[in-house]
Ligand SMILES: NC(=O)c1ccc[n+]([C@@H]2O[C@H](COP(=O)([O-])OP(=O)(O)OC[C@H]3O[C@@H](n4cnc5c(N)ncnc54)[C@H](O)[C@@H]3O)[C@@H](O)[C@H]2O)c1
């Protein structure tokens with residue numbers, strides 16, 4: 037096991053506990069340095085990012101609680117926590133880190149502090165994805181790529197020009213002979229990552245824990261037996277000719293024009309915002325896109341767009357004050373591998389599934405993950421009891437990418453793949469990557485047919501275990517749909533059957549065609565659903581068609597269906613599609629009686645919501661509660677008292693003092709400290725002339741909303 041002291045509990049980095057003893061503080065510094073050094077070399081991951089961030093946050097908390105303990109060049113003060121690999125390429129200007137925030141409140145505090153430093157509101161911000169890769173600086177001379185260097189310690193980095201030449205998005209020549217420096221992130225897409233790990237483990241290497249680690253390792257590797265593709269997205273430009281005075285967004289557009297891929301040009305895009313509310317909306321938007329990008333982002337970067345604001349704000353030794361990273365929940369975490377289940381699918385495919393200690397990955401609790409196939413499992417050499425890396429990318433089922441070898445128990449044993457099908461004891465066909473029971477569909481047939489016929493499912497009397505076994509053995513059925521095309525004569529021939537019972541059986545089977553959707557679902561035995569979950573799904577979606585076309589997000593509308601279960605249900609339904617199609621073709625009911633169709637219900641709900649919005653007054657919150665509004669300074673055409681009356685007319689509650697609980701501040705001529713406080717708190721502010729216009733629209737019966745003013 038690891039010899040590291042257990043001092044890195046995963047805590048919420050935003051509310052970190054200081055260490056209570058100096059020795060623990062110093063031990064944590066050592067841990068951070070070791071982790072950062074491994075991280076930037078791309079060799080392996082000493083801990084997951086959430087643990088690293090939490091530990092670093094505890095260092096920061098300790099340093100402000102115990103200033104006398106602060107170590108010289110503490111990791112909290114330097115770029116890359118002092119772990120960057122220093123090379124001999126000096127940077128034109130330092131390549132810095134970014135300060136982090138983890139929630140909206142911290143973001144508002146940061147924005148208010150920036151305004152304070154500037155002495156005025158920031159002129160505008162950009163919002164772009166925080167690509168989870170490795171920072172580089174690329175130098176173009178007369179349009180030719182001449183040098184690429186890593187960030188290193190921020191002052192000097194390693195020369196990786198040769199390796200960077202094949203990176204997609206970083207062209208060898210620009211569209212025009214310009215001399216310029218481009219900075220950005222080298223990373224690996226999800227697809228390239230899967231391929232890279234296959235190649236690497238195929239060459240006997242240990243798998244990369246995640247694409248970031250793979251990108252760092254690949255970029256720094258001098259000689260490789262195989263090529264793992266890398267990509268690039270630029271997020272900064274330096275020394276752009278005639279670039280003096282350009283905003284960040286304009287400079288990025290100019291470099292994109294020259295042929296360089298940029299964050300703004302990626303699927304994630306770049307948003308321009310003027311208020312913190314807009315920032316929050318843009319961040320939320322990128323959060324929902326995260327699963328669909330095809331590459332990892334670990335957050336969002338918010339930057340002041342105006343060069344004047346940047347110059348005025350400046351930078352500390354570690355990070356600029358004009359930018360902040362809003363971090364998302366980490367999508368690679370470590371957990372303990374409790375067991376490896378061997379599952380036999382409906383078609384006889386045999387797969388290993390990891391059972392892990394529950395862990396939050398990308399904001400979702402995960403308890404099991406795929407190990408792909410036995411080949412892969414053996415190559416990755418993952419063992420029960422290991423600390424493993426669990427990665428969740430997109431909406432797909434989480435995967436185990438590898439094990440942390442330095443934490444492996446000495447007595448651990450390699451996983452032994454099954455020699456026979458664990459369900460029927462039959463032979464295994466190992467000719468393909470995906471192993472299969474030689475019985476194929478027939479392997480689980482008896483079991484799944486019994487489940488289908490059971491009282492809680494289709495309730496088919498006379499279809500007991502013995503009859504099922506006889507039907508399967510005779511090759512008359514392999515899946516439930518086959519039951520509905522049985523031939524009476526053939527069934528009569530079965531051992532101990534006879535004409536009367538055969539006729540009765542077929543009538544019972546025929547009769548089951550009208551059973552409710554919930555029973556069909558129960559009978560199909562969708563993993564992670566039982567009788568009551570099947571009923572809930574049927575009542576929610578009303579038809580098999582609506583259920584089968586539901587997205588993972590829509591599945592989560594159902595009570596007690598979280599992301600993990602939703603992903604499993606979706607995968608199971610996709611797997612069952614052929615059987616479902618066959619059942620439908622044979623006339624089995626696929627509707628839940630007495631339930632309004634899903635699409636109709638959703639449309640009605642949307643209409644109801646629209647009506648409700650229309651009925652709300654402009655200063656009412658979505659739940660109808662009044663907004664707390666402060667009017668400061670004069671509103672054109674209104675006395676102070678009339679201003680307060682207007683707030684109430686518009687559905688709000690007027691208040692005299694500005695606090696965190698204030699929802700809106702109307703600012704007019706002669707406004708004083710209240711307006712300044714509102715800005716400091718990052719509150720929503722409305723100029724008084726727009727407030728007067730809103731009131732006029734309301735009086736004219738236009739049903740205005742606040743967002744339109
Ligand atoms: N797991 C570990 O052991 C370990 C070790 C060290 C660091 N880390 C991770 O790295 C983070 C801190 O390290 P850091 O200083 O390298 O990064 P950072 O979080 O301070 O962010 C700065 C970096 O973000 C990158 N970036 C991506 N998109 C960007 C954009 N659009 N605009 C600007 N910059 C962009 C750049 O590479 C830049 O250097 C930690 O928060 C931690 O999660 C993990």
Ligand SMILES: [Zn+2]
Pocket residue numbers: 380384457458459460461462473474475479480
């Ligand atoms: Zn089998």
